[in-house]
Amino acid sequence: MKRCAFLSMASLEQFVCYDELLYAPLQRYGWQTEVVDWRDHSIDWNQFDAVIIRSCWDYQHDPEQFLTVLDTIEHSTARLENPLNVVRWNLSKTYLRELEAKGIPIVPTAWLHGLELTALPTLFTRWQTDEIIIKPTVSANADDTFRLTPTALEQQFPHLQTLFHERDCMAQPFIPSIVTEGEFSLFFFGNEYSHTILKTPKSGDFRVQEEHGGHLQSVEPEAVLRELSRAALAAIPAPTLYARVDWVRTENGFALMELELIEPSLYFNRDATAAERFARVLNSRFRN
Template identity: 55%
Template sequence: MDSLKDFVCYDQLLFEPMERLGWKAEQVSWRNQQVDWNDFDVIVIRSPWDYHEDPENFFHTLRRIENSSALLENNLSLVEWNSNKRYLFDLQNGGIDIVPTLLKESFDGREWDTYFEHFSTDEIIIKPTVGASAVDTFRMKREDGDNYQSKLESLFSDRAFLVQPFIPSVITEGEFSLFYFGDTYSHTILKTPKTNDFRVQEEHGGRLMLVEPEKKLLSAGDQILNLIEPDPLYTRIDLVRSENNQFLLMELELIEPSLYFNMDPESPERFATVFDHWTKKTGVSFR
């Protein structure tokens, strides 16, 4: 994106290990229409956290890259699929346990009570199908309907959204993020929200901890990774623990996830090594 001043970004930690392998890396704004993408060998989508504000132009840029001589990663078809959270249902159909989810094409206040009845819960999450960084995401109780109705009608009058039961372990334990580079597992972090919040992102005060994943957690991540086609260069898989000790997919991040290179000091080198092998496998060579 054009400015990262309100965000925390660690992608520059890749520059040194990439250079040791013969690659020169730089950050380029996707909004810069003067860029000739043919000047690059590989374009890695990393931190366009504002893409959901202008998806039409974002994908116009990606198609320009796809039509250039540069290799685009992650793959355009993957990015298009992953840009809409309807992908959750595709993965569910593939046997993945997801956070229980209702898809609604627009908000109708008359359906408010049915959201809670459907999940037999007193607390729900509403989020847009296209979005990032918890923007326009709400945690609400049944009695909050009158307070939020006008806001929800304004945001989702002609915009699809998801309804999910609030998962208590987000507060009591946190949300796990598993990172893969190619088919190589890299590291796992546990993200917990600040007091009186439910959002785990750093920008919202979330706390991060590097953890060793238990076998069941890693198995859930591997199962999801094996369903993704074509193979992604990088993958972040966000999971939460259910009340019956199963891991549920919260989100699959293939477009603009922070990969938290700061949390695992070996992860930048690991990414650079996978990247170097990846590009050779796909036939990219230095000019």
Template identity: 55%
Template sequence: MKKCAFLSMDSLENFFAYDDMAFEPLQKLGWQAEHVSWRKPDVDWSNYDVVVIRSTWDYQSDASAFLACLETIEASSARLENPLKLVKWNISKDYLRDMQQQGINIVPTLWFDSFELQQIQQGFIQFACQQLVIKPLISANADHTYRLTSQNLRDMHQQLTTEFAKRPFMLQPFLPAIVEEGEYSLFYFAGHYSHAILKRPKSGDFRVQEEHGGLLQSIEPCEEMLTCSRHALASLPEDALYARIDLVRHQGEFALMEIELIEPSLYFNMDPLAAQRFADAFVECFGRG
């Protein structure tokens, strides 16, 4: 039986993780899967045939060490998925600029290397909005992501100056559809559509992650969502074993919020066949054990 490592954190105690649901379908197809922390020292990655990056939801705190781990895996005999080239492209959210240049409709965005209050204030005018969202280019779990008004921007000025002093970031208009309608996620395994969900923030919040109280609902995507997702997948620099495409409605059309290729939750729990589809796609790529 071949072996597969699901790259993870030291502990998932405070997170909602569903990767274990793929272990049994993989085993039936001849693959033994287990969790291995990316922070664990002295792992012989050559003991595994494939290493799949999964719930590494603390990588943003030390991206250089995370990439060093992936480079070690890449140098071993194990196959890394998603590929290192794709991870390096996707790890900073300025990949969205690449996608926009390829004709993908993204959420309107400004990009900054350093924090200056006047530039942020100008964002309200440029986007013609009352609220902004600021987030680091390298981030996960909505860490260091804030919803700004002209009032709390003044109140948070010192905090933001400190947090973003050496952290490149992006600025976007806050889209009312996030709270009024929600954010859509479509999941693809080896390029094949699997399932889709709608994520809504809890009352009074704008973050849709379960860890922040977000609510999830299975949906059937409309043709416009599927078309947007296919275009996003086609723009990738390399094929992906898995991809999560996050869409939000803006000015009557769907806009790409993110395409998650490193450590997105794949929400196997939201579709009874999702874990099996993942296992089948995995075998399509790497063969039976």
């Protein structure tokens, strides 16, 4: 029986995780699965045939150490999924600039290093918006993400300046459809489309994650979403086991929010065949 490690974090107590739905399908394909803490330096990665990055939802607090661990895994006999060069490319959201240059529509973005109060107010005028979003370029779980009006920006600026001091961050106009319609996530395993969900925030919030009260529903994506997603996937520097492509509707059409290739929740609970599909694709990739 082949051995597979799911790279996770020490405790998922504050999170919602569906990776256990993979255990039975993987077992049917001859895989024994074990969940391991990515911070556990005692692990011999050579004992595994594959190491799959799954619920490492604290990596953003120590991204360099995370990459060091992945480098160790990649230099073992285990196969790392997704591979290290993809993780390095996807770690900072600056990859969105590369996708935009290739014609993929993204939410308008200002790339910043630290924050200056004199520069930020001009963004409201530039984008003709009443609210902006500020967040780190390396982030997960909506950590350190702020939705700000001009007044809120002025009031919170001392805290923001301290938080983002000497730190790469990004600003975007707030897209109203995130709360009125939601965010679309399309899932691909290998080159195969799997399923789509629509994530909507709870009343009074803008964060769509379940941990923040977000609601999930399965939907059939519009044809243009599949086409745009495949165009985004074509820009990835190497083949991947899994990918999640997040979109939001704007007045100019759909815009890419994120291309998640490191540790996205894959929401196996929302599609009865998704876990089986994932296991089949993994098994197929391992034979190649």
